[in-house]
Amino acid sequence: MPIRADASASVPASVSAPAPAVASRCSSVGASPVREILALTARPEVISFAGGLPAPELFDSAGMRAAYDRVLAEDPRRVLQYSVTEGDPALRTAVAARLAAGGLPTGPEELLVTAGSQQALTLIATALLEPGDAVLVENPTYLAALQCFGFAGARVVPVPTDDHGIDPDALAEAVARERPKLLYLVPTFQNPTGRTLPSGRRRAVADIAQRHGLWIAEDDPYGELRFGGAPEPWISCYDAAADRTALLGSFSKIMAPGLRLGWLRAPAPLLRACVIAKQAADLHCSTVDQAAAARYLTDNDLDAHLARLRSAYRARRDALLGGLPGALPPGSTWNRPDGGMFVWARLPEGHDATALLRRAVAHDVAYVPGTPFFADSPDPRALRMSFTTHTPPEIGEGLTRLAASWQR
Structure with a gap:
């Protein structure tokens, strides 16, 4: 009967084998x-x-402290416990009401609370993108979006812009050429340029998405910081894009970035996929932070x-x-x-x-x-x-x- 050699015996005890390398996506981004x-x-x-x-x-800070004090005093067992992935019902109701007041009828069930709009973008990338899929972006665009799509293994394709944002003709040409799965936009007070896409171009973007079959990620962290000009409708408001647009929002710029709270509004199939992706990522956002944000919106005049x-x-x-x-x-x-x-x-x-x-x-x-x-x-x-x-x-x-x- 042959004697099996002990593989570990051939390696001196003093020798330490190197740990495996980090994933290639971490070194490529x-x-x-x-x-x-x-x-x-x-x-x-x-x-x-x-x-x-x-x-x-x-x-x-005074209003936020009062909100935390109140939820911890009134319902500590709930706000210090695990909660549902979709998010605090009161917070989703408050966000839905603000969207409806802005011209986009929304129910709480259409929303997912996220760790800032940055996580919402990551969840969309996880839910939609396979390595090698084309994603169209404005050129220039939000830097962290480029990182996000890089980690997803997507092929990022820039679309030319001018002083009024993305060029619809260039977008139509890029869609026909690249067959992308997703278009990422910051249409209002864009980061980095501060530009706002006018309504005619927003409608054109919606029509292109409908005609060619692609998703739109409409990132809107700055829209409520308007101090001149007339508001533009969300791309999500247009019928042509209603079934294919994910709208991302954030409390970071209007309340406090330290909350790390944002939200995602999306059609049901995409929203469900994002809920599952979030369960795998962090189960849910902080229960107490969500409860305090909801209480703040109830007790204070955000406007x-x-x-x-x-x-x-x-x-x-x-x-x-x-x-x-x-x-x-x-x-x-x-x-x-x-x-x-x-x-x-x-x-x-x-x-x-x-x-x-x-x-x-x-x-x-x-x-x-x-x-x-x-x-x-x-x-x-x-x-x-x-x-x-x-x-x-x-x-x-x-x-x-x-x-x-x-x-x-």
Whole structure:
């Protein structure tokens, strides 16, 4: 009878075999350059136009604390326990009511509460995309969406844009050529450009999706931060897109990002798939945070809070726009968004926003170069500036420093 060798005996006890490598998708998708810039500019003396952050001094901390106190006092056993994946019923009811008031009839059963709209996008990618599937995006687009689709193994295809957002003719051509499964858009006060897609183009997008058969992910984290112009209807409102559009929203920009609460509205088949994907990811969002958010919406006037935000952000946008002529090199251009958090600027020919960032940081001021936001053919002269986290006097000082940084 043959004697079997003990395989472990051939390896000396002092030798440690290397652990298996991380998945290839973790090495193929890079870290967020914006997050890295934020770490670089974390010094308190830096005036940063880089982060897309809400102003912390405008958080209704007293109202939020009262909401937490009340739910913990009234129903601690429920709010400290596990809960359903779909989300707190009271919170979904409140979101549904706000959507209906905005012109999109919605029932609580059509909603899934998520860990910010970022998780909603991840769930959509998990539910819809196979490796190699084509996803169309605006060029430029939200940077974390590029990361999300990269992790899903999707083939990201950029669609040209202009000052009014995605070009419907270019979109129709890309859909016919690439046969994508998904189109991702931020139609209102887009990140990074601040642009808003007009209603005619929204209808064209809906018609293209209906005609060619694709899903739309309509990301709307900034829509309630409007301080100029008339509201545009959600793409989800158009009959042509009603059965194929997922609408993503967030409490991060209108209440507090630390809640990590958002929501997803989607047709039943996609919503069910996303619920299952969320069960696998984290079971459900924090019970107590959802309960506190629902209580806050019941006990407080969110519209009054939004009015305060809009007033402050309008003044900050105006301070940034008023100072840009003296802060950027002659020949630079920029837009004037009607809301949101961002201004998109473009330096003159021969300038590189990434190369010049080092000089800006040396003058204790920062912005985000536009290059990382492009899925293809980046514009080295582009840059994104956020106006929300500094007061008008601080913005003025930051622009003075920025002007000094351009000078050799």
